Amino acid sequence: GQSLEQPSEVTAVEGAIVQINCTYQTSGFYGLSWYQQHDGGAPTFLSYNALDGLEETGRFSSFLSRSDSYGYLLLQELQMKDSASYFCAVSGNQGGKLIFGQGTELSVKP
Amino acid sequence: DTEVTQTPKHLVMGMTNKKSLKCEQHMGHRAMYWYKQKAKKPPELMFVYSYEKLSINESVPSRFSPECPNSSLLNLHLHALQPEDSALYLCASSQRVTGSGTGELFFGEGSRLTVL
Numbered sequence: 001g002q003s004l005e006q007p008s009e010v011t012a013v014e015g016a017i018v019q020i021n022c023t024y025q026t027s028g029f030y031g032l033s034w035y036q037q038h039d040g041g042a043p044t045f046l047s048y049n050a051l052d053g054l055e056e057t058g059r060f061s062s063f064l065s066r067s068d069s070y071g072y073l074l075l076q077e078l079q080m081k082d083s084a085s086y087f088c089a090v091s092g093n094q095g096g097k098l099i100f101g102q103g104t105e106l107s108v109k110p
Numbered sequence: 111d112t113e114v115t116q117t118p119k120h121l122v123m124g125m126t127n128k129k130s131l132k133c134e135q136h137m138g139h140r141a142m143y144w145y146k147q148k149a150k151k152p153p154e155l156m157f158v159y160s161y162e163k164l165s166i167n168e169s170v171p172s173r174f175s176p177e178c179p180n181s182s183l184l185n186l187h188l189h190a191l192q193p194e195d196s197a198l199y200l201c202a203s204s205q206r207v208t209g210s211g212t213g214e215l216f217f218g219e220g221s222r223l224t225v226l
Contacts, residue, residue, distance in 0.1 A: 033213030
């Protein structure tokens with residue numbers, strides 16, 4: 001089976017940096033994705049890591065260590081609009097089966 | 111056009127009703143998905159279609175019946191639902207099934223279903 005663990009809540013202030021960790025267990029791992037979801041909105045794709053290392057996209061970066069079954073999402077220069085739920089998700093060897101973690105609710109305070 | 115469009119946005123139905131949720135994408139994607147999401151929970155995979163064929167059914171009760179009439183359309187037919195089926199139903203698409211090079215899904219805004 002597949003399982004993912006990520007913190008349920010994180011709070012930070014505007015302008016700060018926050019890291020959301022994700023550990024996973026899966027058979028036939030292909031990659032780790034991150035999604036953002038605002039209240040009442042649809043999940044929006046942020047990043048995908050298939051190989052070890054850091055991927056940077058603007059203020060957001062995502063890291064993967066396949067040997068540690070671990071990844072993280074790094075959000076820099078936090079803004080109020082970054083308050084949302086963030087989900088890590090793994091795709092394994094059953095094509096099409098993207099499984100989501102429980103989500104981390106990020107609150108950005110002024 | 112990078113949108114996945116879902117209709118209706120809201121649906122209230124009784125336990126004896128039959129209704130359908132519709133999803134459309136015009137991105138040329140060949141994989142389409144139905145997810146169910148309860149409040150404060152992650153999306154839960156229900157069905158995956160790849161090249162218009164059902165490839166994954168996550169042991170979903172038969173009162174939910176998916177249909178993929180063509181590569182752009184995905185329906186979810188609902189019949190004899192229970193109040194616990196009330197949730198946000200999300201449709202998504204991707205160029206090809208996840209796990210073959212990409213973890214990127216494009217989600218629609220969802221259909222919020224209430225079963226009375």
